[in-house]
Amino acid sequence: MKLSQYLLALLCPIIMLSSCKKNDDAVTADTKSSFTIEFEHQVNGAALSLNTTRYKNAKGEDFSISTFKYYVSNIKLTKADGTSYLIPESYFLIDESKSTSKTITLTDVPTGDYTRIEYTIGVDYARNFAGAQTGALDPINGMFWTWNSGYIFVKLEGTSPLSTATGKALTFHIGGVLDPNNTIRTFSAEINAANPLRVRTDAKPNMHFIVNAASLFTGVTDISFATLNFTMGGANSVVVADNYAKGLFRLDHIHN
Amino acid sequence: MYACSKNDDDAIAGETLVKFTIPSNFPAPAYNFEDNILTNAGFTLGKKLFYDARLSADKSVSCGSCHQQFAAFANLDHKVSHGVNNCQGKRNAPPLFNLVWQKAFFWDGGVKNIETSPLNAITDTCEMGTDIATIIAFLKNTAPYPELFRKAFGTAEINSQLLLKSITQFTAVLVSGNSKYDKVIRNEGAAFTATELAGYNLFKEKCSSCHTEPLFTDFSYRSNGLDLVSNDEGRANITGLSADLGTFRVPTLRNIEYTFPYMHDGRFYSLDEVLEHYNSGVKQAKNLDEKLKGGIALSAAEKEQIKAFLKTLTDNEFIKNTFYSES
Numbered sequence: 315m316k317l318s319q320y321l322l323a324l325l326c327p328i329i330m331l332s333s334c335k336k337n338d339d340a341v342t343a344d345t346k347s348s349f350t351i352e353f354e355h356q357v358n359g360a361a362l363s364l365n366t367t368r369y370k371n372a373k374g375e376d377f378s379i380s381t382f383k384y385y386v387s388n389i390k391l392t393k394a395d396g397t398s399y400l401i402p403e404s405y406f407l408i409d410e411s412k413s414t415s416k417t418i419t420l421t422d423v424p425t426g427d428y429t430r431i432e433y434t435i436g437v438d439y440a441r442n443f444a445g446a447q448t449g450a451l452d453p454i455n456g457m458f459w460t461w462n463s464g465y466i467f468v469k470l471e472g473t474s475p476l477s478t479a480t481g482k483a484l485t486f487h488i489g490g491v492l493d494p495n496n497t498i499r500t501f502s503a504e505i506n507a508a509n510p511l512r513v514r515t516d517a518k519p520n521m522h523f524i525v526n527a528a529s530l531f532t533g534v535t536d537i538s539f540a541t542l543n544f545t546m547g548g549a550n551s552v553v554v555a556d557n558y559a560k561g562l563f564r565l566d567h568i569h570n
Numbered sequence: 571m572y573a574c575s576k577n578d579d580d581a582i583a584g585e586t587l588v589k590f591t592i593p594s595n596f597p598a599p600a601y602n603f604e605d606n607i608l609t610n611a612g613f614t615l616g617k618k619l620f621y622d623a624r625l626s627a628d629k630s631v632s633c634g635s636c637h638q639q640f641a642a643f644a645n646l647d648h649k650v651s652h653g654v655n656n657c658q659g660k661r662n663a664p665p666l667f668n669l670v671w672q673k674a675f676f677w678d679g680g681v682k683n684i685e686t687s688p689l690n691a692i693t694d695t696c697e698m699g700t701d702i703a704t705i706i707a708f709l710k711n712t713a714p715y716p717e718l719f720r721k722a723f724g725t726a727e728i729n730s731q732l733l734l735k736s737i738t739q740f741t742a743v744l745v746s747g748n749s750k751y752d753k754v755i756r757n758e759g760a761a762f763t764a765t766e767l768a769g770y771n772l773f774k775e776k777c778s779s780c781h782t783e784p785l786f787t788d789f790s791y792r793s794n795g796l797d798l799v800s801n802d803e804g805r806a807n808i809t810g811l812s813a814d815l816g817t818f819r820v821p822t823l824r825n826i827e828y829t830f831p832y833m834h835d836g837r838f839y840s841l842d843e844v845l846e847h848y849n850s851g852v853k854q855a856k857n858l859d860e861k862l863k864g865g866i867a868l869s870a871a872e873k874e875q876i877k878a879f880l881k882t883l884t885d886n887e888f889i890k891n892t893f894y895s896e897s
Contacts, residue, residue, distance in 0.1 A: 445605055445685035446734035453689055454702040454730050460689040462808050463682040495810065548810045 341391075341399040343424030347513050351521045352417045353408050354566070355382060357528045364410055372532035375539050377474035377484060382527050383409040383457065384468040384562075385436050385450070389420065392430040394507060399424055405437065407450040407457060408525075427510040431521070432502035435555075435562060436467025439491045439498065462547070464489050467497060468558060470530055477543040484539060486530060488554050490547035497547070497555035503565040512570045520569040529561035530554050586893055588613040588739075590670075593747030595755050595784050599670035601684050601742055606735045608743065611721040616740030618718065619733065621896040624708065625692070627654045627699035633691065633737070636663040639894055642825035642885075643667060643744065649836030654699040660802060662836035664821065665829045667746040667888065671785055677818045677834045679791060680808040685738045702730045709733070746824055746888040747784075754882070755784070762882065769879025776866050777823075777876070780859075786823040786883065792859040793817045795852035796833060804834070816857055827884045841880060845873045 355362035357369040357379070368376050387405045392398040401420055409415045441451060442464040451458075457466045470486040477484055490497050505511055511519055531537040534556045545551045588610050592599065606612075619625065623632040636651045637643040643666035645651060651659035661677050675681040681690055691697040692705065709715040709728050719728050722736055751770075753760035762770060773781075782788040791805040793816045800816030808814075818834045832838040838847065848866040852858070868876070888894075 443682035445683050445738075446731040448729055448731040452702075452730050453686070454706065458686075458689070460681075460686070460693045461676075462680040463686060492809070 339397045341393060341397045341424045341426060343426055345425045345515050346422045347425050347515050347518060348419055348421040348423060349511065349513055349519045349521065350417055350419050351523065353386075353523050353525050355410050355416070355525050355527060358526065362410060362527055369528060371528060371539065372536045373538050375474055375476050377472055377539060379410075379470060379472040379527060381411070381469055381471040383407060383411075385434075385457070385465060386418070387434045387437050387441075389431065389433040391423070391428040391511065392432070393426055394429045394510070398430075399428075404433075405441075405450040407455055423513050425513045425515060427512055429505045429507050429510045430502065431505065431511070431565070432500060435499045435501055435558065436489065436497065437465040441465070442489075442491050459489065459547070464491060464547070466546075467555075468530070468562075470527060474539040474543065476539040478540065479543045483543065485544045485546070486551075486554055487546040488530075488551045488558075490551055495548050495552050497551050499555050499559035501559070501563045503563070505565065505568065509568060509570065511568055517570060522566045522568070524564045524566045526561055526564070529558045531557060533557040533560035585610065588743060588893075590743045591745065593745065593752060593756075593784075595752060596668075596747060597671070597784075600673045601670040601738075603742065606685070606738055606742075608739055609722060611718070612723070612736050612739040613743065615715075615718040615722045616736040616738065617894070617897070619737050620740050624712075625698060625700065625705050630654055631698050633688065634896060636691075636697070637666050640889060641665070641828050642746065642889055644829040646828070647831070649831050651697055653694065653697040657696040657699070659694070659696040661834050662831065665825060666741055667744040668785055668822065668824065669744065670742050673789065674819070678803075678805045678808045679819050684742055685734045687741075688734060688737050702733075705733065706730065740894075744888075744894060746885040748887045749824065749885040750882040751879075752784075752885075763878070765875050765878040766882050767879075769875035769877070770882075772868075772872055772876050773879050776868070779861060780820045781823050787820045789819065791817040791819055792862075793855050793857045794848075795855050795858045795862055795865075796835075796837070796847070798853045798855055800855065802834065813857060816855055823880060824883045825885055825889065827881050828889065841877050842873070845876060849873070 360369065362379065362382065365378060365380050368378055370376060385405065385407055389401045389404040390398055401423065404420065406418045407415060437451065441447065451465070453460065457469065459466065466487045466489045468488040470484070472484045473482045474484050475482060479485065488497050511521060513519065535553050542550055545554060588608060590603065590608055621632050621634040623629055623635065625632065631654050636645040638646055640646065645663035648663065650661055651663045653659055664677065669684050672684070673682070675684065675687045676690065681687045693701055706728055716726070716728065719732060720726060723732050750760050754762055780788055780790065780792060791814060793800070803815055805814035805817040806812065826841065830839055832844050838844045845868055849868040850865065852862050852865040
């Protein structure tokens with residue numbers, strides 16, 4: 315055995331011990347309650363309405379939206395003391411065309427004051443390759459690529475006069491979890507400590523997020539529909555994911 | 571070795587109980603029924619679904635149409651799949667067995683889980699040409715499916731998850747590991763003839779680096795120089811990488827005697843053509859596998875020996891097992 319191996323053997327337990335000391339300690343609470351999150355869909359401040367309204371992207375190009383749906387998953391709440399709670403099996407498909415999908419209810423959440431929320435925009439790596447799923451992840455929802463396993467994390471379809479595709483179509487199906495085209499992005503928001511998310515047995519708060527569909531097309535790279543009007547995974551999907559990671563969600567307010 | 575077999579409560583006297591058994595010369599499988607407990611009722615339902623052409627858009631194509639048991643669940647005599655509305659697909663239907671050892675499916679490895687594999691064939695416009703919602707609606711309204719789902723899963727619900735899990739209870743138990751080769755390797759009283767043994771030794775020298783025993787594939791993606799420029803993107807369609815252009819999954823050679831035609835596009839009808847390709851036909855494609863740069867020189871006698879060995883990979887117990895047949 316070389317000296318380096320002895321050192322490694324010595325270090326290992328230390329590394330393991332220290333890695334357990336992180337502030338990822340689980341929230342402990344005797345009581346549980348629930349809260350809701352409402353996702354309000356907009357396009358640059360205007361209400362999103364499918365098909366009927368013309369919007370402009372950051373380059374000033376006209377477009378309309380016929381489909382807008384996306385996954386929110388692995389919702390994690392953190393308290394001021396650093397303890398956190400990952401809501402198990404939290405997978406939600408939010409769909410503009412289904413109004414009930416735009417308000418989600420999180421149940422069995424330990425009561426307490428939470429000052430941070432974090433979630434995945436899309437679906438974690440493992441579930442993309444897992445066996446048959448149900449609920450929000452059911453392939454019947456049209457968000458699963460059958461020929462190249464994995465979920466479409468964000469789907470925006472519509473039209474733009476500038477699109478070179480058949481029917482002036484815009485097809486943005488963002489997904490893929492393998493490098494270099496991994497599109498899993500995480501959103502997090504700090505919550506004002508003066509008005510935290512107060513989960514109580516007698517109070518079920520509501521969080522209100524503004525969701526800006528136009529964020530797909532700006533933020534890091536301003537997209538022109540003349541050059542990018544179709545993507546189903548791959549490098550162009552990464553460009554779009556990097557954009558919406560910056561501006562898709564904004565925590566607007568909390569009703570406690 | 572372990573075996574999942576049914577808890578005996580729904581066993582009917584005289585009924586064959588479904589079993590998943592790992593041959594002793596095989597490694598541990600990638601899929602182990604952890605989240606899909608194998609039952610007779612689940613297998614029975616899965617088998618019925620596999621053979622039901624009514625699930626396709628024009629009710630003409632079942633899974634079993636292109637995966638025929640007498641061809642080791644490949645498609646005999648078809649270069650490419652023949653789907654609904656007489657549509658010709660672009661690739662040869664692969665055989666279905668030993669799937670639980672596979673971590674990726676289809677010629678390009680695009681599908682990553684055995685349970686989700688049927689979705690591709692169900693939705694492909696050139697295969698079954700339908701969608702999950704249509705199939706679920708059909709099953710809910712067609713006897714005896716509601717009863718079969720209830721027996722299999724103990725619930726009145728029919729959804730895509732249960733549909734896919736039941737089909738998997740059929741496809742995942744398709745294990746082929748009782749060929750003459752296996753019986754020789756396991757010392758079960760069989761012996762190679764002199765020609766077969768010579769072929770086996772040649773095989774180990776010239777073929778087994780890609781067609782690795784005991785599954786006769788290393789599950790990698792390679793170009794074997796069929797064309798100078800492949801007109802099928804192959805693996806690159808999944809990865810987007812130019813290094814994968816024209817590469818395909820190394821297929822198993824088990825039951826190769828019955829799975830013709832060969833290659834991803836079914837271009838070769840006989841093993842003679844396949845061996846001659848490696849001997850003299852390998853094209854210097856851009857992504858040609860390193861190991862095939864000079865082809866694989868084979869004399870006429872060597873080809874006969876290799877062919878004799880390859881035929882020892884035929885598993886007639888599997889191909890003729892009526893338990894897997896349409897009933």
